[in-house]
Amino acid sequence: MDCTGMNQDSNRILLADNLKLLRTLPDESAELIYVDPPFNTGKRQMRPQMKTVRDEAGDRVGFGGRRYRTELVAGKRAGAGYSDSFDDFTGFLRPRMEEAHRILTATGSLFFHIDYREVHYCKVMLDEIFGRECFQNEIIWAYDYGARAKRRWPAKHDNILWYTKDPKRYTFNLDECDRIPYMAPTLVGEEKAARGKTPTDVWWHTIVSPTGKEKTGYATQKPLGILERIVKVHSNPGDTVLDFFAGSGTTGVAAARHKRTFVLIDQNREAVKLMKRRLEKYL
Structure with a gap:
């Protein structure tokens, strides 16, 4: 499979070591980067x-x-599946995030999806690469599904760090965002309640249903609704969206559905086969 360069006019799914491939991509060639790297859970994800x-x-x-x-x-x-255990997790991520910073356009955004175990260390690393002034939000994706801990509060959220290449110039199309119900609709009146509101930095969204049509069987698949919100608000039609821990290809589906070009990279052959089946009509 050709893994050199990035064609801005075509969707691509690439089987490759992401660091080697990222180093071949042109400067400022992607308007939006979303990554959902391994979470360093110490487990094999299956x-x-x-x-x-x-x-x-x-x-x-x-x-x-x-x-x-x-x-x-x-x-x-x-x-x-894949091993989700690293002796030096931020050491693994840092060169990839440095490449992400180089590849982003001047008004581009990085969305970095992680969980509570590593988010603090990753934020310090990203502050060093992007600059603390380019940190825009920590988005909490909250859900309510799965096993319940008995000795502590159950962990039912992920963290998504949003950084921009420039602290003041970046794409943010809030009018394109889906609207959600008010938690206390009687307090805002019928008109506002009917229209709903734009989300805050806490996104309540269910996980991918284990029995739903969206499910691909990939161990760490994220919901399409989360990716569509990111793609619609933080890029424009015709932009290039890059995901170099692409997994099940949800980023590509969100990009294609909203007329963006996607570039998806993964080193797992089974993941690439899955993405090619899922995104066949867009290739």
Whole structure:
């Protein structure tokens, strides 16, 4: 697969070591970069492949009241997975973020998706690369799904750090943002309540449903709604959107749906196969 240069007029999915490939991309060639790197959880990220079986004693109810049970497909996994453990996590990320800074256009934005374990160290690193004055927001993506801790408050959020190349000149099309319901609609009147409001820096959004059509089976897939919000507000039609930890390709779907060009990079062959299937009509 050709991994040299970046064609601004075509969508691309590239199988490559992202650092080597980033070093070949032109200066100021992407208006928006979103990355969702490994979170350094110390685990191997895998998602088991499941199937439903008709069983009148099962715990799930389907059409017509029929009951089913869920089973793990023996020996099957969705993709090869990847090791999410690093001896020097910021040392791994720093050269890639330095390349991201170089590749961003003068009015471009970086969105860096991480979790509570590493966000503080990553922010210090990004402050050093971009400058503290170019830090715009820490967005909290809050959700409510999954296991509940018994000895501490359950961790049900991710952190998304937004940096710009320039502290004052950057793309921010707030009018393009989806609107959300007021938490206390009776306090704002019927007209405002019907229109809804633009989000704050806390984004309440469910995870990808384990049984929904959006699910690809990729272990760390992020919701399309989150990526669409970022793409619509922080880029313009015709812009190039780069994701070099592309995974399941959600960034590419969001970009293509809103007439942006996408460049997706991943070194996992199974991830690249998945993205090519998912984005076939845009290639």
